[in-house]
Amino acid sequence: MASLVPCPHCGQRPKEEFTIKGAALTRPAAGAEAADWFDYVYLRDNPRGAYEEYWHHTSGCRRWIVVTRDTVTHDVAASRDAADRARSEART
Amino acid sequence: MSDFRPILRPALATKKAVASAALKLSPLPEGTILHVLARSGEQDIVPLLDSLAKPAAHAVRPVSPGQWFIVHEEPMHHKEMKSLFAALEPRATGVDQSHGRVRIRIEGKMASRALSKGTAVDLDPSAFPIGQSAVTLIGHIAAHLTRVAPEAFEIIVLRGFAESLWDDLARMSLEYI
Structure with missing residues (x-):
């Protein structure tokens, strides 16, 4: 099965070119409670359906991207550069 | 020894x-391959690269966002490379990848x-x-x-x-x- 991942810079590429980091969570503030950090580091939801993940295009443009993917169907709804996502979050 | x-x-x-x-x-x-990395926020330095590369017939090849290779058949003289790197600053940095x-x-x-x-x-x-x-x-x-x-x-x-x-x-x- 060919799993294609759309890279916002390179277009459709096979998953072999990427490295998955995991869920794209919002990082707690530096001075947050230990419990918040524990959750951020160790606790993960395991949703059936839409999921935001960090992928690294290791063998391509070497950019971190955030892929919105369905864990059941592997349909990719969105894919954007992680820096753009961080910028748009900083604005809100 | x-x-x-x-x-x-x-x-x-x-x-x-x-x-x-x-x-x-x-x-x-094995001539010249220079890796050019733009400073963050300096995404559009292609005109600058073209203006530096064209007169010397070097080719500019996009690598990824903010990165390019400058390619030439002949090895580049150290002095020429130094002046090219100086011309890129402060908008970008060049790294010699020829070897x-x-x-x-x-x-x-x-x-x-x-x-x-x-x-x-x-x-x-x-x-x-x-x-x-x-x-x-x-x-x-x-x-x-x-x-x-x-x-x-x-x-x-x-x-x-x-x-x-x-x-x-x-x-x-x-x-x-």
Whole structure:
């Protein structure tokens, strides 16, 4: 099965070119409670359906991207550069 | 003192030529490859790169957002390279990769067919026209691919992987030889 991942810079590429980091969570503030950090580091939801993940295009443009993917169907709804996502979050 | 003396030789000097009417694989001269990295926020330095590269007939190849290779057949004099790097500052930084990366040329009417065995990039001329570049896996080796002519591609690969990639390409080309 060919799993294609759309890279916002390179277009459709096979998953072999990427490295998955995991869920794209919002990082707690530096001075947050230990419990918040524990959750951020160790606790993960395991949703059936839409999921935001960090992928690294290791063998391509070497950019971190955030892929919105369905864990059941592997349909990719969105894919954007992680820096753009961080910028748009900083604005809100 | 050790008797071992490192000898600088082209990475693909010992490789046998792979050539036929349909496909030809050839190592390109180890001239100049400069890696240019733009400072963050400086995404549009292409006009600057063109203005620096064009007069000296160097080629500019996009690598990824904010990164380019400047490629030339001949080795660049240290003084010339220094002034080029100085001209890039402060908007971008240049790194000499001339000895770190090797260029391979694959040409002929079967070149894109052979390459397609190793990469998932669509190499049809409509999707990948002359001058287009892509960084991709060829087999298990990451390489930079550029279409330089209607039926010719230039591959830039890390020096340590050059021999492996050459052997892979030679095997991928066997049926067209």
